[in-house]
Amino acid sequence: MNYPRIIKSIYREIKEQENGGEIASYIPELANVDAEKFGIQLTNTDNLGVEVGDSRERFSIQSISKVFSLCLAYKAIGRELWNRVGVEPSGTPFNSLVQLEFEKGIPRNPLMNSGAIVVCDVLLGIYENPEEELLSFIRDLADEPDINYCETIFESEKTTGFRNASLVSLMKSFGNIEHETERVLDFYFKMCSIKMSCLELSQAFSFLANDGEKVYDGQRVLTRTQTRRMNAIMQTCGFYDEAGEFAYRVGLPGKSGVGGGIVAVHPGRYSISVWSPKLNTKGNSWRGVRFLEQFTTETEHSIF
Amino acid sequence: MNYPRIIKSIYREIKEQENGGEIASYIPELANVDAEKFGIQLTNTDNLGVEVGDSRERFSIQSISKVFSLCLAYKAIGRELWNRVGVEPSGTPFNSLVQLEFEKGIPRNPLMNSGAIVVCDVLLGIYENPEEELLSFIRDLADEPDINYCETIFESEKTTGFRNASLVSLMKSFGNIEHETERVLDFYFKMCSIKMSCLELSQAFSFLANDGEKVYDGQRVLTRTQTRRMNAIMQTCGFYDEAGEFAYRVGLPGKSGVGGGIVAVHPGRYSISVWSPKLNTKGNSWRGVRFLEQFTTETEHSIF
Amino acid sequence: MNYPRIIKSIYREIKEQENGGEIASYIPELANVDAEKFGIQLTNTDNLGVEVGDSRERFSIQSISKVFSLCLAYKAIGRELWNRVGVEPSGTPFNSLVQLEFEKGIPRNPLMNSGAIVVCDVLLGIYENPEEELLSFIRDLADEPDINYCETIFESEKTTGFRNASLVSLMKSFGNIEHETERVLDFYFKMCSIKMSCLELSQAFSFLANDGEKVYDGQRVLTRTQTRRMNAIMQTCGFYDEAGEFAYRVGLPGKSGVGGGIVAVHPGRYSISVWSPKLNTKGNSWRGVRFLEQFTTETEHSIF
Amino acid sequence: MNYPRIIKSIYREIKEQENGGEIASYIPELANVDAEKFGIQLTNTDNLGVEVGDSRERFSIQSISKVFSLCLAYKAIGRELWNRVGVEPSGTPFNSLVQLEFEKGIPRNPLMNSGAIVVCDVLLGIYENPEEELLSFIRDLADEPDINYCETIFESEKTTGFRNASLVSLMKSFGNIEHETERVLDFYFKMCSIKMSCLELSQAFSFLANDGEKVYDGQRVLTRTQTRRMNAIMQTCGFYDEAGEFAYRVGLPGKSGVGGGIVAVHPGRYSISVWSPKLNTKGNSWRGVRFLEQFTTETEHSIF
Helix, strand or coil, X not given: CCHHHHHHHHHHHHHHCCCCCEECCCCHHHHCCCCCCCEEEXXXXXXXXXXXXXXXXXXXXXXXXXXXXXXXXXXXXXXXXXXXXXXXXXXXXXXXXXXXXXXXXXXXXXXXXXXXXXXXXXXXXXXXXXXXXXXXXXXXXXXXXXXXXXXXXXHHHHHHCHHHHHHHHHHHHCXXXXXXXXXXXXXXXXXXXXXXXXXXXXXXXXXXXXXXXXXXXXXXXXXXXXXXXXXXXXXXXXXXXXXXXXXHHCCCCEEECCCCEEEEEECCCEEEEEECCEECCCCCEHHHHHHHHHHHHHHCCCCC | CCHHHHHHHHHHHHHHCCCCCEECXXXXXXXXXXXXXXXXXXXXXXXXXXXXXXXXXXXXXXXXXXXXXXXXHXXXXXXXXXXXXXXXXXXXXXXXXXXXXXXCCCCCCCXXXXXXXXXXXXXXXXXXXXXXXXXXXXXXXXXXXXXXXXXXXXXXXXXXXXXXXXXHHHHHHCCCCCCCHHHHHHHHHHHHCCEECHHHHHHHHHHHHCCCECCCCCCECCCHHHHHHXXXXXXXXXXXXXXXXXXHHCCCCEEECCCCEEEEEECCCEEEEEEXXXXXXXXXXXXXXXXXXXXXXXXXXXXX | CCHHHHHHHXXXXXHHCCCCCEECCCCHHHHCCCCCCCEEEEEECCCCEEEEECCCCCEECHHHHHHHHHHHHHHXXXXXXXXXXXXXXXXXXXXXXXXXXXXXXXXXXXCCHHHHHHHHHHHHXXXXXXXXXXXXXXXHHHCCCCCECCHXXXXXXXXXXXXXXXXXXXXXXXXXXXXXXXXXXXXXXXXXXXXXXXXXXXXXXXXXXXXXXXXXXXXXXXXXXXXXHHHHHHHHHCCHHHHHHHHHHCCCCEEECCXXXXXEEECCCEEEEEECCEECCCCCEHHHHHHHHHHHHHHCCCCC | CCHHHHHHHHHHHHHHCCCCCEECCCCHHHHCCCCCCCEEEEEECCCCEEEEECCCCCEECHHHHHHHHHHHHHHHHHHHHHHCCCCCCCCCHXXXXXXXXXXXXXXXCCCCHHHHHHHHHHHHHHCCCHHHHHHHHHHHHHCCCCCECCHHXXXXXXXXXXXXXXXXXXXXXXXXXXXCXXXXXXXXXXXXXXXXXXXXXXXXXXXXXXXXXXXXXXXXXXXHHHHHHHHHHHHHHCCHHHHHHHHHHCCCCEEECCCCEEEEEECCCEEEEEECCEECCCCCEHHHHHHHHHHHHHHCCCCC
């Protein structure tokens, strides 16, 4: 399989077409990104890679960071985690609050906002300084010591995050948040402010394609079974209200963020990252989804 | 991989343990089934197989039939089908009606009741006698000419199916049902009344593990891409409110029915059917889910 | 209080202003009514009255008929009725199905569609021919023997009533409908097809202003307490999603229909009917609500 | 009408019967109240009164305070208030969040928690020190200068009020809260901490029975029309999910609190307060509702 040829050809083709969708505009740090940015990087389990476009430019990874915090918590406390958050796909965004209420403050899965907030609360119970711990974890996964939180994004998120504040208070009313709501939200918004490039994201996710071992040093992050389960969760819950559509069209587990990034994993083969800031109506990168659909169609690499 | 040894060993182990859960009791034809029935059959893409227990006894496949009607409709009209039904996982059963109302009568996916009813309505628009057409299709997939509807199950379903009657009327009020509600429900209940054995189910599903070609005669049923997409839909939507849990624990696309049957597919490798009538709280076969979890753990055959 | 002068003056004033809102258009019998029709009739407890405009022309009373069937059932079985339907105001129309599901098939009140359907089911259990019984009851209340069902409205309602069919099936699935769904719906649609004039409506409702006794012959229909309770139900539940607004602006118990009719009651004083076919966004007569607001403001006759 | 005889007789009768329901226990200040407390006071429009039992002991009025803040805001900005909060009864408590979400952060009415929080936000925009302003307003209505907030109740409410924190954040996310969420909640919890006696409550509400004028000095608080509208709102929205039942059984506008207090108003006649701490399942005083039902039955004083 000549990955570079396929990737570059699709990249060029999409670059020439209309760039659809809308850039996220709720904070200036996202609104002001150049909408024409477009980068791709693939890292295989032999730690070989190919990249095109803006693949080394860092961007706001937003919700993609939820995968890192989830891995860290899952690694630390294992199955016990599922007492506080489920693994089921959620319904429409419309239902988020009513579901949380109906299910007594237990979020449906750890990749939706409410669930990721619970994961933050779990990490606050394990580590004295979870912000540092998470950052070390990501830096090690990506083999890149200067990945960091972005203070201005963090501040912007805080001033607009009232819906998340509503979620954390609701969960606290049900007893599913142990720490101060302010403290939990601070960590959550911090986590969402991380900036990484496609190259770094593919590197950091590659252990999920490699049965749980980092591809650059062979060190184990999660057990084989845990790794499969992480991938299963990404498959069913990684794309907001478009998880089914993504499974249908692309057929790989992955996670997206409103910064326009998507990382997907082909178990046993590779991890692949795409970045293009304009989002479709479901909040996933418009070009990113198109690219991955065409990529798995041409390579016939859907896991299904 | 010595499938027979693994399957038989897990079968014996589970058979000795407590048989948890409850048998479906809303109609006598399900309530009166022997709760100790337990059968398994695996068919690989070379059309070789292994079976244990009650693998040749027919049982009510119930919702598993939704996969057949979906394949038939998808084969007939292709992507156009998605104008009338989505591919997203649903939320809790609790939400079924409100979601349908909120989404203007478009069901979230074709494997939940509302979606399967729409698929029936679609087939009614294509075929003069869709009941016959569906039966021929299934008989051909399973290579077994005497598979049939069960008249007594059909009659029982009709007398208790008021929730489904409610769904079809609601969708008709939104214009997403074209035929008479009675006619649509009749076909739907008929479809749910089909009886098949594990052996027949594995055979009938094996084309989904074989890139869309029947394993016994090599004839194509769906294109490669369509086949992958069918599997993706089963992965995200095949297990009621336990789709995520099944992906997490078992990691194979599949479909269950309240008769206690489960069929799962490993793309490129095999299809596997399990039957055990007692159901867990989510309506999936208690022993069936346990068996498949242990099977994919021991074979390390999750697609993730 | 010079009622005729006040009524005529407000009538003229409103007649000169723009006639806002939209006529109901889901069936031709409503869509084709002359939008400029406008009639008012007030009957006091001495059986004296005043009328202006099209007060003697019959129109489709639609949901106003729910008050009659409720009185008939309440008269027959008393408080027992509340085991099958509540007396609480409903939320938005949007919530109707989810509420019914959440509350296990018990409608919130007898003046919303689901509740009125249950009342029909109750009457089917009491009377051999409830259609005849209801008609006799209304004819006697209005002292007018040729009030009748309208066959063409009935037929039209039946062909568009899929949402009501959905409600009745859902309630039957919860065991709160005893008779065949078709039979219940037939009676319900029949009931909604009654045609009456403002004059007849005021007459028929006047016992509710008269402590439960008909004003024309002094015969008791309901006890004093029952009468007060009927008025309380109309106050909190009589105007769809505008019950609070109507209480706030008009301050009288009453009931409206999508044919553009409204009947309101001032306990101890009078009943008053208005008819004007164009409806506001909540489904209540646009001119009707305006008229009554101004009427109770000028007479200072709100019950509050 | 011999009010004292009727009130005392019903009081004695109920006092001898079982004291049903449960005392509110979410904060110690409510949990530790003597469950046998029972007081009643009626004040008529001539400022004459009658009282029995613990009518002069102050208790936590809780949600009854929402009527005072609403009057203050309505007096200050009039109809403009309805741009930010509706006047419709709400559905079940279960629906509170989903309704708020569906209706874009506009609460259904000012007497449910979300609506009362918006009213607090409105007052924060009008007055520099709304806590002082509200207290002065209440002291003047009750003609009692030492009514006050209770600091310990306030502190307790703050530490358990996560659901209210969730509501205020959700409304802020929709732009319907102008001030800092902490500031708004502080005022809201402060308001809920007021302690008053039955005597003081009847006095303070008596202007609502007197066309808007205080009964002790004849000074106008609200216009006649505004007064009627306040009463209409209390009628349809004053008793949580039991507004319809209260209208049906008692037939007077009023407001209850989880401290076990209820105040009701008969327009033109009297205001009446009851206090008994044990609550029915809907959160209204068990003995309070019983007393008022019997009282309006015996006096035949329902407004209907």
